[in-house]
Amino acid sequence: MDTWxxxxxxxxxxxxxxxxxxxxxxxxxxxxxxxxIPGVSMLTLAAILxxxxxxxxxxxxxxxxxxxxxxxxxxxxxxxILFNIPGAPENAPTAFDGYPMTQNGQAGKAVGAAVxxxxxxxxxxxxxxxxxxxxxxxxxxxxxxxxxxxxxxxFGLAVAASVGAKTxxxxxxxxxxxxxxxxxGLDPVGGIERYDFEMPYLLAGIHFIPTILGxxxxxxxxxxxxxxxxxxxxxxxMSVDFPSLQELIAHKFAVVRSIVIGxxxxxxxxxxxTLAAFMGxxxxxxxxxxxxxxxxxxxxxxxxxxxxxxxxxxxxxxxxLALGLPGGALTAMMVxxxxxxxxxxxxxxxxxxxxxxxxxxxxxFFANCSILLIGFLETKTIINLLRIPFQFLAPMILLLATVGxxxxxxxxxxxxxxxxxxxxxxxxxxSGYSVAxxxxxxxxxxxxxQTFAQAMQMLHFEWSGFFNRPIALLLLVAGLLTLCGSIYxxxxxxxxxxxxxxxxxxxxxxPPAGG
Amino acid sequence: xxxSKNLAASAVALAAMALSANTAYAACAxxxxxxxxxxxxxxxxxxxxxxxxxxxxxxxGQVAQAMxxxxxxxxxxxINRDHKPGGSGTVGMTAxxxxxxxxxxxxxxxxxxxxxxxxxxxxxxxxxxLIPLVTSQITFSQVYIRTNEDRFSDWDxxxxxxKAQNGxxxxxxxxxxxxxxxxxxxxxxxxxxxxxxQISFDKGAPRYGALAGGQVDALFEQPGDVxxxxxxxxxxxxxxxxxxxxxxxxxxxxxxDAGLDFEPLFRFxxxxxxxxxxxxxxxxxxxxxxxxxxxxSYQKYNESKFMTLIESFRDTAGTQELINTTxxxxxxxxxxxxxxxx
Numbered sequence: 001m002d003t004w005x006x007x008x009x010x011x012x013x014x015x016x017x018x019x020x021x022x023x024x025x026x027x028x029x030x031x032x033x034x035x036x037i038p039g040v041s042m043l044t045l046a047a048i049l050x051x052x053x054x055x056x057x058x059x060x061x062x063x064x065x066x067x068x069x070x071x072x073x074x075x076x077x078x079x080x081i082l083f084n085i086p087g088a089p090e091n092a093p094t095a096f097d098g099y100p101m102t103q104n105g106q107a108g109k110a111v112g113a114a115v116x117x118x119x120x121x122x123x124x125x126x127x128x129x130x131x132x133x134x135x136x137x138x139x140x141x142x143x144x145x146x147x148x149x150x151x152x153x154x155f156g157l158a159v160a161a162s163v164g165a166k167t168x169x170x171x172x173x174x175x176x177x178x179x180x181x182x183x184x185g186l187d188p189v190g191g192i193e194r195y196d197f198e199m200p201y202l203l204a205g206i207h208f209i210p211t212i213l214g215x216x217x218x219x220x221x222x223x224x225x226x227x228x229x230x231x232x233x234x235x236x237x238m239s240v241d242f243p244s245l246q247e248l249i250a251h252k253f254a255v256v257r258s259i260v261i262g263x264x265x266x267x268x269x270x271x272x273x274t275l276a277a278f279m280g281x282x283x284x285x286x287x288x289x290x291x292x293x294x295x296x297x298x299x300x301x302x303x304x305x306x307x308x309x310x311x312x313x314x315x316x317x318x319x320x321l322a323l324g325l326p327g328g329a330l331t332a333m334m335v336x337x338x339x340x341x342x343x344x345x346x347x348x349x350x351x352x353x354x355x356x357x358x359x360x361x362x363x364x365f366f367a368n369c370s371i372l373l374i375g376f377l378e379t380k381t382i383i384n385l386l387r388i389p390f391q392f393l394a395p396m397i398l399l400l401a402t403v404g405x406x407x408x409x410x411x412x413x414x415x416x417x418x419x420x421x422x423x424x425x426x427x428x429x430x431s432g433y434s435v436a437x438x439x440x441x442x443x444x445x446x447x448x449x450q451t452f453a454q455a456m457q458m459l460h461f462e463w464s465g466f467f468n469r470p471i472a473l474l475l476l477v478a479g480l481l482t483l484c485g486s487i488y489x490x491x492x493x494x495x496x497x498x499x500x501x502x503x504x505x506x507x508x509x510x511p512p513a514g515g
Numbered sequence: 516x517x518x519s520k521n522l523a524a525s526a527v528a529l530a531a532m533a534l535s536a537n538t539a540y541a542a543c544a545x546x547x548x549x550x551x552x553x554x555x556x557x558x559x560x561x562x563x564x565x566x567x568x569x570x571x572x573x574x575x576g577q578v579a580q581a582m583x584x585x586x587x588x589x590x591x592x593x594i595n596r597d598h599k600p601g602g603s604g605t606v607g608m609t610a611x612x613x614x615x616x617x618x619x620x621x622x623x624x625x626x627x628x629x630x631x632x633x634x635x636x637x638x639x640x641x642x643x644x645l646i647p648l649v650t651s652q653i654t655f656s657q658v659y660i661r662t663n664e665d666r667f668s669d670w671d672x673x674x675x676x677x678k679a680q681n682g683x684x685x686x687x688x689x690x691x692x693x694x695x696x697x698x699x700x701x702x703x704x705x706x707x708x709x710x711x712x713q714i715s716f717d718k719g720a721p722r723y724g725a726l727a728g729g730q731v732d733a734l735f736e737q738p739g740d741v742x743x744x745x746x747x748x749x750x751x752x753x754x755x756x757x758x759x760x761x762x763x764x765x766x767x768x769x770x771x772d773a774g775l776d777f778e779p780l781f782r783f784x785x786x787x788x789x790x791x792x793x794x795x796x797x798x799x800x801x802x803x804x805x806x807x808x809x810x811x812s813y814q815k816y817n818e819s820k821f822m823t824l825i826e827s828f829r830d831t832a833g834t835q836e837l838i839n840t841t842x843x844x845x846x847x848x849x850x851x852x853x854x855x856x857x
Contacts, residue, residue, distance in 0.1 A: 050571070050580075141728030146714075186602055189715040191691030193602075200609040204601020319724070332570075332720070336577065345743070410599050411606065450717070457714045458685060458730065 003131055007365075010358030014063070014366070023060050024363055027067030028370050032378070034068075035075020035087045042072025042088065044407060046333045058341035059356050063363040065334045070313050070367040072330075073273055074118035074375065077306050081110045082385060083397055085217040089443070090273040090309040092212050093281035096436055097294060097301025099220075104297045107383050112242030113299055114306045115375035120255060121307035122368030125263050125314030130361045137322035140267040143471060146454035151466070151475035153448035156275070158482040159282040160440045167432065168490030174434040178441015181206050182449065189453040201413040208442045210405035210414040214421025215435040217401040221394045222426040228390060242376070243299065251303050254284050262308035266315025273312035275447070278440055280308025286482070295436075310371075314364060320345050321357060543809035544828035545649075552802045555795035558618060562593035565786075566614070567623045568607020570600045573719065574740060574820075578652055578784050579623045581816040585807035592803070594621075603627055603691065608639060616791035618800060621648065625784045626695060629838045633845035634693045635857045640842070641787060646797055647834035648804040650785035652817065653827045656699060657767070658686070658754040659734040659741060661726060670753045670768050673733065674707050682710040685731040687722045689715060695780045696735055698848050699756060702777040726750065737782055738764070739820030756780075761824040780844070783827075785834055805830055 014020050034045040046068055053061035076087025081098030094114060101110040128136070144152075157179075161171040184195045185205025196202040227233040248255075258280040265276035284304035285291045294301050320331045338345050349357055388396075405418040425435045455472075459465025466472050565583055569575035576598065583594035599607040604627045614620040624641060632640045639645065660673065667673040677684040689696045700713055714731055716722035719740060726734040727749060734741070734750070744750040752767045756779045760769045770779065786804050788797060807813060808828055817823055829837055849856045 138728075141724045141730075143728075145725065145728065145730035186691075188717055189691075191603055191694070200602065200605050203603075204599075204606045319720075332573075336571070336580070409601065409606075410597050410610075411601075454714050454716065457712055460683060460712060 006354070006358045007130060007362060009355070010360075010362035011366075013059070013355065013359050014362050020060060020063070020359075023056070023064050024067055024366070025370075027064045027363075028071050028367055028374060031068035031071030031367075032075040032371075032374065035072035036078045042068050042075070043330055043333075045072070046330055050333055050336055053337045054341075058338070058343060058353070059359045061337045061341065062334060062356065063360050065330070065337055066317065066360050066364050067367040069316075069330050069334075070122050070310070070364055071371060073309050073313055074114065074122075074306070074371045077114040077118065077302075078111060078379075080216075081114060081302065082107060082383070083217070083393075084220040085397060085401065086212055089209055089212060090277045090312070091305070092216065092274075092439060093277045093305035093436070094302055094309075095216055096281065096305070097296070097298045100295065100297035101299070101302065106241070106297065106299075108241045108379065109243050109247075109299065110302050111379045111383065112376070113248070113302045115372060115379060116243070116248060117255060117258075117303045117307040118310040119368050119372040119375070121259055121262055121309070121311035122313055122371065123365065124259050125266065125311040126361065126365045126368055127314075128263060129314040129317055130365075133318045134322045136267060137318045140319065145469075146451040146458060147466060147469050147472040148475065150448055150451040150455045151472040151479070153444045153451065155475045155479035155482065156279055156282060157441065157444055157448070158479040158486075159286050160278065160437055160444075161483075161486060168486055170431075170433050171437055171486075174428075174437030175441040177433075178438040178443075179445040179448075180441075181211070181438070182442050182445025188446070188450040189457075199413075201411055204409065204411065204413075205446070206417055206442065207408055207414055208439060208446075209408045210418040211421045211442055212439055213401045213405050214418040215425035215439060217397055218419060218422025219425030219429060219435070221397060222422060223429070224390060225394065233390060242379075247299065248303075251300050253287075254300050254304050255307050257283055257287065258304045258307035259311045262311025263315040265308070266312030267318050273309040273316065274443060276312035277305045277309040278443070280304045310368065313368075317360075317364070321349055321360075543814065544826070545805040545809045545830075548802060548806045550806075552799055555793075555799055558796050558799065559592050561619065562595050564614070564620050565594050565596045565623060566607050566611040566620060567596055567598045568600065568604040568611075569598070569625075571596070571598050575623055575625060575784060577816075577820075581813050582623070582651060582786060582804065582807060585810035585813040586803050588812065589807050589810055590803050603631070605631070605638075612639060614789075616789035618788065618792040618796035620789065621800065621804075622787045623784065624787060626780075626782055626841060629841045630693055630695065630845050633842045633856070634849055634854065637857065640838070641785075642835040642838035642842070644790060645787040646790055646792065647829075647831050647838070648786045648788060648801050649808055649831075650783050650829035650834045650837060651804075651808050651813070651827060652782075652784040652820070652822045653825055653829070653837075654737045654739060654782050654820075654822055655761075655779060655825065656696070656735060656737050656756045656782070657752040657764070658703075658756075659726065659736060659744075659750040659752050660732070661729070662748050662751045664751075666732075670773050673753055674709050677709040677711050677732075682712060684709075684733075685712045685714050686733040686735055687716055687725045687731040688713045688735045689717060689722070691715065691717070693845070693849060693854060695782060698845070698852070699780050700735065701848075701852065703756075703775065706775040706777055723750075737821075738824075739822060742819070742821060757825075763821060763824055778844070780841075783829075783837065783841075785829070801831060 014024065030045050031042050035042050046065060049064065053064065056064070073088065073090055076091035077094045077098065078087065080086040080091040080095035082102055084095050084099040086092040086095050098110040098114065101107065157175055161175050185203050186192065187194060193203055224233060261280045261283060262276040265279055266273065281301060281304050284300050285294045288294065288300065316331050320334060335345055343349065343353060401418060402415055405414045406412070408414055428435055466476060565579055567575055567579040571580070579596050583596055586592065587594055599610045604624060608622070608624065608628060611620060611622040622645065628639070628641045631638045641647065660667065667676040688700060691697065697713070704711060714725065716725060722734065723741060723744060725731045727744070738745065738752070741750055752764060754773055755761065755764050755767045755769050757769050758771050758779065760767060760772070770777065788800050817827060846856055
């Protein structure tokens with residue numbers, strides 16, 4: 001009852017103040033816009049706005065950032081679906097099936113599903129956040145240490161190996177390429193310099209955002225340009241057909257599963273929405289009766305990814321507000337907003353600034369609801385971007401991708417990496433390797449290496465230590481079973497299957513993104 | 516123990532300089548500078564760029580933001596912060612060194628630049644290869660435990676408990692090779708005879724979460740970074756790594772109280788410009804950054820981060836002395852640790 005009353009009070013405070021309403025809608029639209037433009041993500045908007053929040057009240061400043069967070073994560077899905085350019089890393093798995101859907105003339109359906117599932121995932125996680133922030137945060141940090149996070153990463157990689165590649169071997173090779181790229185730069189534990197080739201900028205490592213932009217946006221432009229030259233280019237068909245209620249209800253298990261996964265990943269400090277989206281997508285593939293249809297335009301792929309990444313937004317606020325532990329870059333910036341107003345997120349916020357917390361909770365709830373409203377209204381407009389002829393669209397995408405790659409860290413090497421990834425991705429996609437697997441190997445590799453080293457230090461370099469940690473053990477066993485299952489599928493089922501799923505020489509046209 | 520004896524001579528100067536603890540700062544360090552200064556030849560005519568070798572949300576990002584704001588408020592000149600994280604500050608330093616020496620670029624950097632030069636002299640020496648404008652934060656470290664910890668309650672019982680674990684006890688840390696944290700831990704374990712496993716977390720949030728969640732037994736950190744946990748009563752300091760107790764931690768034992776005979780190492784952050792910048796521009800930058808240190812907004816920020824417990828201000832000469840002492844101190848330690856000093 002207290003929760004309900006607090007929520008009502010937060011809502012009244014939010015909507016009884018004209019400035020608050022203005023900032024709320026500014027954040028909703030700004031987050032969606034910046035989320036939708038590749039490179040200039042919600043983080044860019046947040047970085048621009050950070051100094052100005054000093055002139056806002058604490059409620060308005062923190063509310064603005066939390067609203068940008070919710071809508072920005074959704075906004076990135078639009079370009080992922082329409083142009084194969086994830087607006088943010090957490091939208092990358094959305095492109096795996098969203099872009100093929102656009103190519104199949106189902107752009108409206110994909111964007112509509114993204115709208116509904118982003119809103120749903122966000123609303124549910126916000127409600128859970130409102131009900132149980134403190135106990136969940138305490139449980140998460142005590143139950144999930146480096147050994148558990150490493151085990152989670154291992155499980156994720158085992159599942160990911162079966163996503164998108166033509167064969168078992170190509171799936172694992174794709175993951176391993178990603179893992180190899182992830183070790184470039186400083187060793188995250190000992191600070192040892194690796195594979196820098198005397199180039200100081202390589203010490204910063206290979207960032208996954210330029211890699212994603214290269215693999216997805218640049219290589220896609222190469223693919224389409226090749227088709228244009230060969231005369232086989234076909235503009236994506238326009239469609240504004242939204243998914244029917246029946247279609248969404250048919251995926252109810254995928255939605256629930258992705259909410260659980262997204263929420264779970266979101267509450268772990270330093271993990272966040274990107275892993276949530278990949279895990280949500282991977283699990284959709286793993287649980288599917290027709291996994292071979294993923295990567296070719298399956299609605300469930302979009303639903304799983306977008307539900308999971310928005311479910312992570314509310315969850316990420318839990319460690320931030322309850323413990324002062326930011327889960328990602330945007331929540332870390334929120335710490336800055338708190339500090340500008342002489343406040344620190346953490347247990348004292350609930351004690352000293354309960355009003356503020358409930359205004360933020362209410363704002364996040366309504367921001368997720370507004371995704372539904374504004375998302376549907378804007379979808380019909382945004383889909384018209386597909387009418388732009390390829391020769392005009394491609395340079396615009398390249399320009400945006402280049403700006404986006406540079407904007408991550410202000411390093412020219414990231415632009416070089418993006419174009420290299422574009423060329424490499426162009427050839428890999430033709431030969432049945434999974435660029436999604438490489439990206440996932442890169443993202444999870446960095447987390448996995450660090451948590452593995454930390455886990456070994458914590459377990460005093462004894463493998464048997466994992467047996468004393470039930471959650472870690474469970475995840476490792478699940479990963480091993482997944483691995484065994486894919487080996488079995490690759491070597492034994494193949495013999496009885498008349499049509500092999502993989503080939504070194506795939507038929508034309510080349511497999512879509514992620515495949 | 517051996518380390519401290521060899522290093523005592525050089526470190527005493529630093530400790531004495533830094534340990535003006537418990538001093539009330541009624542007057543700010545750069546109050547004696549003029550309140551205004553003419554722009555030399557119209558410089559600066561455009562915004563300055565501040566290269567920050569770390570992300571915007573961490574300690575360096577925050578101090579860069581606070582100082583940029585203070586300088587802008589004082590001079591009316593805008594400062595664009597250019598964050599170039601990666602390589603423990605190497606990437607930002609390399610990018611800064613490649614920028615023109617025209618006075619429009621300044622660099623924020625921490626003591627890592629000094630320790631990197633101490634380990635490898637081909638890396639820039641901030642005292643001689645750059646011109647320090649101001650050091651605006653100097654802080655010390657502490658060892659923390661959870662407030663609700665029931666296995667030990669203070670430094671003595673902690674050391675006793677750690678020794679009983681035969682190397683199984685853990686402490687969260689940033690234990691990169693040659694880092695201030697790793698070197699200080701070496702001092703502590705040698706001085707006490709305890710064996711403790713350091714768990715390396717390069718980011719603050721997971722490091723603090725590890726202690727709060729009971730994944731590790733203790734935490735090595737600077738007080739400003741964990742202030743919210745201290746104010747919330749979640750963490751409790753059990754050792755201050757200073758020779759004397761600062762006023763804000765009067766009930767926490769210092770090195771002297773704990774009978775630990777080594778010289779403390781400090782974390783410091785400051786601002787630099789290129790060596791080849793015209794002298795009159797350097798003078799203007801020195802005035803702007805040193806004067807901005809005393810701007811109320813910057814002082815308020817430093818106070819919120821426990822950065823006024825020991826004197827944080829160093830002018831150009833003071834910063835050079837601080838760096839030279841630190842480099843000498845680290846070199847000695849590295850050789851003792853068997854690290855290859857280039």
